[in-house]
Amino acid sequence: MLKIKIEKTAHPKPKPTGPLGFGSVFTDHMFLMDYTADKGWHDPRVVPYAPIVLDPAALVFHYAQECFEGMKAYRTAAGRVQLFRPDKNGERLRSTHERLCIPPIPVDDFVQAVKALVAVDKDWVPAEEGTSLYIRPFTIATEAQLGVKASSAYQFCIIASPSGSYYPTGIDPVRIYVEDEYVRAAPGGTGAVKCGGNYAASLLSGEKAHRLGYGQVLWLDGVERRYVEEVGSMNCFFKIGGVIRTAPTAGTVLPGITRMSCIELLEGWGYPVSVAPLPIEDVMRADEDGTLEEVFGTGTAAVISPVGELKYRDRAAVINGGRIGPVTQRLYDTLTGIQYGRLPAPQGWITEVE
Incomplete structure (x- = not known):
C-alpha cells in the first residue's frame, strides 16, 4: 500500500457555475509519483494543482514515451461518490507501460492513487444529471537525454476535471465517416495501448471527416483496409441480423472498459455476441438487405453513442x-444506471470513494 502524503491548497479555486464543458476546468489538486532506477516508484503525493516543470531534453518531448487513461467519478442521488471498474483502467495502464518500456505500477496502487485524489477533491464531483468528474491519469518520461532509448526516470500524474453531460439535450446519433486511406494502427504497433501517438496519427482523418460533415472516423485495419476496427475515441458494435458484432482487440484495437462491460451485459441478457473480424463490405451489404x-x-x-x-x-x-435502437438504449440506461447508483452493479464493478 502506498503511503500517500497530502498537501492541501491554501488557495482553493471557485467551483465552476453554469453548464460544464469538458476538460477545460481542473480541480484544486493533482496526484504525483516519481520513478528513478535506484528507488523505483516513490514519493506518492497529492499536491495543489500546478504546472509541471521539465527539462527541455526530457525524453517525452522527443520520443513520445508517454501514455494515459480516462475514467470518471460519479455522484449518486444519495451523495456518494463512486468509480466504475477502476481496476480495469489500472490493468490497462500496466499493459500500456509494459508495451512502452515504462516500469509498471501495481493495479492496487493505481486504484489507491485515484481514490486519494478524488477523496481530496470530492466537492468537485458535480451532482447535476449526466455530469461527472473526468479523471486523467498519465505517465511521462522525464530523463533529460537526447537519445532513442527507454527513459530511466518517469512521473505518474493524475488530474481531474468536472465535466458536463455528453448529451445535454438528449442522445443524438452521430454520423461516421469510414476512413480507407489513412490507418490508425497496424499489427505489431501500439494500437492496443493508450498512448498519445495513436491520437496524433488520427487527427488528419478527423479533420477530413469534419469537412465532409461527419463527427467521427471509423478506422479499417492497416493491412487490407477491409475490416472495421474502432471509431476515434470509441469501440464500435454492429447489430446485424440479430447478432451483435465487434472487432477483436488483437493488437490494433484498444480494449475499452466500456466495451468489455457491454459484452458482459449483452451475453448476460442472452444476445449472441461475435468478436471476430468484420469486413466493411458486410456492413454495407447488411444495410442494403435490411439486416x-x-x-x-x-x-x-x-x-x-448511437450511430445514425x-x-x-x-x-x-x-x-x-x-x-x-432498443439494444443501444438498453445498454446506455443500464450502464449509466450502474454508474450513478440507480441500478445494482455486478460484483466488483463499483468502487466507492470515502
Whole structure:
C-alpha cells in the first residue's frame, strides 16, 4: 500500500457555475509519483494543482514515451461518490507501460492513487444529471537525454476535471465517416495501448471527416483496409441480423472498459455476441438487405453513442432511420444506471470513494 502524503491548497479555486464543458476546468489538486532506477516508484503525493516543470531534453518531448487513461467519478442521488471498474483502467495502464518500456505500477496502487485524489477533491464531483468528474491519469518520461532509448526516470500524474453531460439535450446519433486511406494502427504497433501517438496519427482523418460533415472516423485495419476496427475515441458494435458484432482487440484495437462491460451485459441478457473480424463490405451489404439493425460506439466519455449514419466511399448507410435502437438504449440506461447508483452493479464493478 502506498503511503500517500497530502498537501492541501491554501488557495482553493471557485467551483465552476453554469453548464460544464469538458476538460477545460481542473480541480484544486493533482496526484504525483516519481520513478528513478535506484528507488523505483516513490514519493506518492497529492499536491495543489500546478504546472509541471521539465527539462527541455526530457525524453517525452522527443520520443513520445508517454501514455494515459480516462475514467470518471460519479455522484449518486444519495451523495456518494463512486468509480466504475477502476481496476480495469489500472490493468490497462500496466499493459500500456509494459508495451512502452515504462516500469509498471501495481493495479492496487493505481486504484489507491485515484481514490486519494478524488477523496481530496470530492466537492468537485458535480451532482447535476449526466455530469461527472473526468479523471486523467498519465505517465511521462522525464530523463533529460537526447537519445532513442527507454527513459530511466518517469512521473505518474493524475488530474481531474468536472465535466458536463455528453448529451445535454438528449442522445443524438452521430454520423461516421469510414476512413480507407489513412490507418490508425497496424499489427505489431501500439494500437492496443493508450498512448498519445495513436491520437496524433488520427487527427488528419478527423479533420477530413469534419469537412465532409461527419463527427467521427471509423478506422479499417492497416493491412487490407477491409475490416472495421474502432471509431476515434470509441469501440464500435454492429447489430446485424440479430447478432451483435465487434472487432477483436488483437493488437490494433484498444480494449475499452466500456466495451468489455457491454459484452458482459449483452451475453448476460442472452444476445449472441461475435468478436471476430468484420469486413466493411458486410456492413454495407447488411444495410442494403435490411439486416443492419443498430450501430453504436462505446467509451468513457459518451458511455454509449448511437450511430445514425455510416459513410463509406460513395455509399451512405442510414441506421434505424437515424434513431437510437432498443439494444443501444438498453445498454446506455443500464450502464449509466450502474454508474450513478440507480441500478445494482455486478460484483466488483463499483468502487466507492470515502
